[in-house]
Amino acid sequence: MPTHINDKLISWASESDDQTILQAQKTARLPIVEGHVALMPDAHVGMGATVGSVIPTKNAVIPAAVGVDIGCGMIAAELDVFDHQLPDSLEPLLGRIEQAIPAGVGQGHDRVADNADRWLAANKPVSDLGTDKATKAAKQFGTLGSGNHFFELCVDERDRVWVVLHSGSRGIGHQLAQAHIAKARNLAKDLELRLEDPDLAYFVEGTPEFQSYIGDMLWAQDYARANRSQMMDNAMREVFAFLGVGRETRRINCHHNFTQREVHHGNELWITRKGAIKADRGDLGVIPGSMGTRSYIVRGKGEPASWTSCSHGAGRRHSRTQAKKLFTTADLAQQMQGKVWLAKRAEALVDEIPSAYKDIDQVMADQSDLVEVLHTLHQVLNYKGT
Numbered sequence: 326m327p328t329h330i331n332d333k334l335i336s337w338a339s340e341s342d343d344q345t346i347l348q349a350q351k352t353a354r355l356p357i358v359e360g361h362v363a364l365m366p367d368a369h370v371g372m373g374a375t376v377g378s379v380i381p382t383k384n385a386v387i388p389a390a391v392g393v394d395i396g397c398g399m400i401a402a403e404l405d406v407f408d409h410q411l412p413d414s415l416e417p418l419l420g421r422i423e424q425a426i427p428a429g430v431g432q433g434h435d436r437v438a439d440n441a442d443r444w445l446a447a448n449k450p451v452s453d454l455g456t457d458k459a460t461k462a463a464k465q466f467g468t469l470g471s472g473n474h475f476f477e478l479c480v481d482e483r484d485r486v487w488v489v490l491h492s493g494s495r496g497i498g499h500q501l502a503q504a505h506i507a508k509a510r511n512l513a514k515d516l517e518l519r520l521e522d523p524d525l526a527y528f529v530e531g532t533p534e535f536q537s538y539i540g541d542m543l544w545a546q547d548y549a550r551a552n553r554s555q556m557m558d559n560a561m562r563e564v565f566a567f568l569g570v571g572r573e574t575r576r577i578n579c580h581h582n583f584t585q586r587e588v589h590h591g592n593e594l595w596i597t598r599k600g601a602i603k604a605d606r607g608d609l610g611v612i613p614g615s616m617g618t619r620s621y622i623v624r625g626k627g628e629p630a631s632w633t634s635c636s637h638g639a640g641r642r643h644s645r646t647q648a649k650k651l652f653t654t655a656d657l658a659q660q661m662q663g664k665v666w667l668a669k670r671a672e673a674l675v676d677e678i679p680s681a682y683k684d685i686d687q688v689m690a691d692q693s694d695l696v697e698v699l700h701t702l703h704q705v706l707n708y709k710g711t
Contacts, residue, residue: 326694327363327630335630336364338377339691340642340683349375351521357385357529359594363631365601366691367640367683373524376600376641379634383594384530388509388538390597391584393502395542396549397493398580398602399611399637400557401622401702404564406571408484415478415665415706418567422476425559426490428469428710437555441466444551451540454497462497462548467555470495471710473677475613476560479620479702486571487702488560489620491613493582494549501545505538546583553578577609577622581637589632596632604628604635604696612696614639614685616677616707617660621689623696635695639682648681656680665706673711 327335330346333353338345345368352374353362359381368377373389380390427434441463454462469476469492479487494501509526512534520526528535557576565571584597602610604625612635613620627633643651654671657678667674689698 333358333361334364335361336368337631337691337695338364338366338368339687341368344370345375349378352378352380352390352525354521355382355387355525355527357382357527359383359592360590363634365631365634365636366688367600367636367638369641371599373522374597374599377636378599379601379632380597380599381589381594381632382527382597383592385527386535386538386584386595387525387527387597388502388505388542389524389526390599391502391542392582392599393499393506394493394582395498395502396546396580397491397582398549398553398578399489399491399613400553400576400578401487401489401611402557402561402573403575404486404488404571405574406486406568408480408486410568410570411486411705412568418478418564419665419667419706419708421563421567422560422708425563426467426469426476426556426708428474428708429471434464434467437467437559438463440555448544448547448551450544452501452537458497458500462495465495465497466548466552467559468495468552469556469710473709475616475707475709476556477620477704477708478564478706479704481622481700481702483700487700488557488564489611489613489702490553490556490560492549492553492556494545495552498545498549501541505541508534542584546580549580550578577611579603579610589629598634600637600640601634602637603633604631605633608633610635610696612636612638612689615679615682616666616704616709617664617679618685620702620704621685621698622700622702624699625696626694628695631695635692636688639685639688641681642683643681645676645681648676648678652678652680661707664704667707667709667711670711674709677709
């Protein structure tokens, strides 16, 4: 059950630090916040607004709260394949996925160029991206990125096989976000808003700056969703070719860094979910744990106090810098025992070690009033951008 920290902040996190709460309180005190900010059980400090927070605003949007990976989210596909149908070694599949879904900072994908051009032609950007940005948007379509973005093969409690993937709007989303965040900071300075944090700068509805941001943000969200779909299509071809059997039976695609207009308590608001997914009654969602634990397929319960939201994952317990100081490649190898993963690149993945994240089972217990668990997924193969 949630903790009412004050009338402007409610938290579902049983594990949180003072800095996370202090940051969330700064957001909650903004004059544009309508009602309370809801902290999800995976909440931790982010840029400007807290990761794992749901922020309701009236006639305004905070670009840094949406974040720099606009539209980042999850996609999961259920297969009619069972664990016993998987070959003894999945190592060859890891290599095939690496070819089908390029990963890493700045990586592009020439083989989906036609699909990228078709999508971009049918979904023209609101802003003039210019030749360089448009070329990057096309080339990075169908690519994973780096950090905590990943592809996984999983098995659920029924021994059914799933493919799970995490990614967002790549370089183009990042560039659009940074440009608008800088513009919001400058505007706040010009208007002498005296914000507690410059990254909480916002655009007010009815202004040219607001319209420009909303147009770019919604386009980047659509790009992110299409990017995940393209990668899943590519992955499905490789998985089925490798297995020699099977078909896809269900697909779930959901954002967890986004904002959209919604009606709550009779009020039309902008609901910004920074590291949170929409969990209205009946909504299906994907909540990943860390690379060596578990992930969950959930159905939303539509809890009004959370603005019909839930966590987007386990949430970090240690920052990337801290994780690299605390853990070694040997620690990571020990925690990844029994799974197929990029062991040869362990040094580049130490900051993603499961111990750097909160306990996903505790996170799920904390939000039992927000979602119903439909399936529990255990990873058997992990491919992560480095």
